Amino acid sequence: MTTSSVRATQPLRRAPRKSGAVAGRHTKSTANAIGVVLLVVMAFPIYWAIATSFKRGVDMTKVTPKWFPFPGTLLHYRDAWHKAFFLSSLRNSAIIVGLTVVIAIAAAFLAAVAVARTNFRGRKAYIVLIIVIQMIPQTALIVPLFVVLSNFHEQNQLIGVTFTYLAFILPFAVWTLRGFVANIPKDLEDAAMIDGCSRFSAFMRVTFPLIAPGLVATAIFAFIQAWNEFTFAYVIIQDNSKETATVWLASFITQEQVDWGGLMAGATMLSIPIVILFLLVQRHFATGLTAGAVKG
């Protein structure tokens, strides 16, 4: 009884400033401790993949795991690099990803301006459409989608894969960009126009720089989705020379066996461009997702 009443009144008796400072230091060390544990759990699979990619064959299949890849080998990287269709699959992925990102950004930006700035008739229907699109089980669409692409003669074509990706990426892209556009006061652009700018130059000089982080964030999202997608690329493309990087990667896994070393080496190589891009623009990306949701 006594202890509970003491505990209950304690926060009131403490001076706010002092308690904040003490609690701050205490919270920080607790946060650091828990953070380290979670860090290890999250990082271990990645570490293990990279370590495996440097391990010699004999070290990979040991009952007592070898925790560190020493002595290591670059053999898996050489194998992966020289494996058939590595460079062509990279080129195909680059083409698909490049087109997807550019078209997605352009189309999503236009739609985002409309949704954020105007109250046109059918606006709610449009928003509901882009949300519901994301709820359709994608596996159910594989066969009819293939039929559509055949009708357009786009099966087994990179452009067919590109448009498929666009249809699934656009809804999320429109929504992310909407948040950015909505956060920019319209008055700013009007003011520049009064000052003698044309609508276009007002847009380019005032609005565009403010939306740029949002465009970058959306571009990264589209990039990741398109770069990592597997199922549709696997179904739509039949020629090995047209396969994408993830489909190429899956060729390390066959019915008989999995080439762990080669797979991990290939995966590590394919992750490098994304990680570099991500590190460059990570902050914008995170803000982009929440823009409008918290503030608006």
Add this chain to the structure above:
Amino acid sequence: MAAVGTELQPSRRQLASRRRLPLRQRAAKVGGPYLLILPSIVIILAVLAYPIYKLFELSFQTYQLPQLIHESHHKLGKAPVWVGFANFAKVFEDHQFWDVLWRTIMFTVVNVGATMILGTAIGVLLTKMSKPLRVVLSVVLILVWATPQVVGITIWNWLFDQQFGVINYTLTKLHLGHFVGHDWYTSSWQGFLVVTCVVVWGAIPFVAITMQAALTQVPDEILEAAAVDGASGLQAFRRITYPMLRPILVILTSLSVIWDFQVFTQVYILRDNRPEPWYYLMSIFSFIESFKVHNFGLGAALSLITMLIMISVSVFYIRQILRIGDAK
């Protein structure tokens, strides 16, 4: 930028009151929004309109191998037969459907719960921990995020490998049981534990990084003011932080539900493209009915049911989106 805006505002108001839009500009203003959404609509409909229509059509037809042959080589096979709601009736009478639905709901609850709790916890930790650690953890989160799904699944499969898996070795060494040569997939409980590891591990970065960004948008001044006014940490959280985070929590939870209810690849690849019936989730059940049993009508009906369940569950999400999405 803001300074420029305030400086110019009075002159803008004066001018705006004097100006009237000519007819052509007014027409452009009405048609404008439609032109702006046109490209996205055209792309989405060109790719998805027919597949979605076909999905609906199939679900009301008897459509099996003979019908598939009929469509590709005319006059051979049999034409599809319109059967009304027979596929749906068959689904609802099937015991397996209810088992699979229940399993999918449980799976979604566990996975969304774990993702949201761990993701939010990491998001909060990121704002509280010391800077070097925060940078390292952010890099790891990004690495995980950037890992292609197929690769992530394969890595976890390797970690849980029966013979050479690190997890079996570690659990045995820690005296948590005899795990030498343990096969994680003989029991569906343990098998789904592996699937959950893959799904949650891959989903945490998105939630954590978004939550961190959302938390940094809660203004410090308000929290400080609350502290000065004598609010405890818990009170400040309940009255200030939580209400501000609520919209983003709703959105993240709904997106997680949408993604986890549709989980397919993880189970399919972990079970070597041949999942046993006790590993069926809704998406796998529908896929197997379509492509292994070749009962495309029933498979389509299952997909539509999945979709309807998701839409009805996400009513809150859609309402939230429409609320924050009002044009300004």
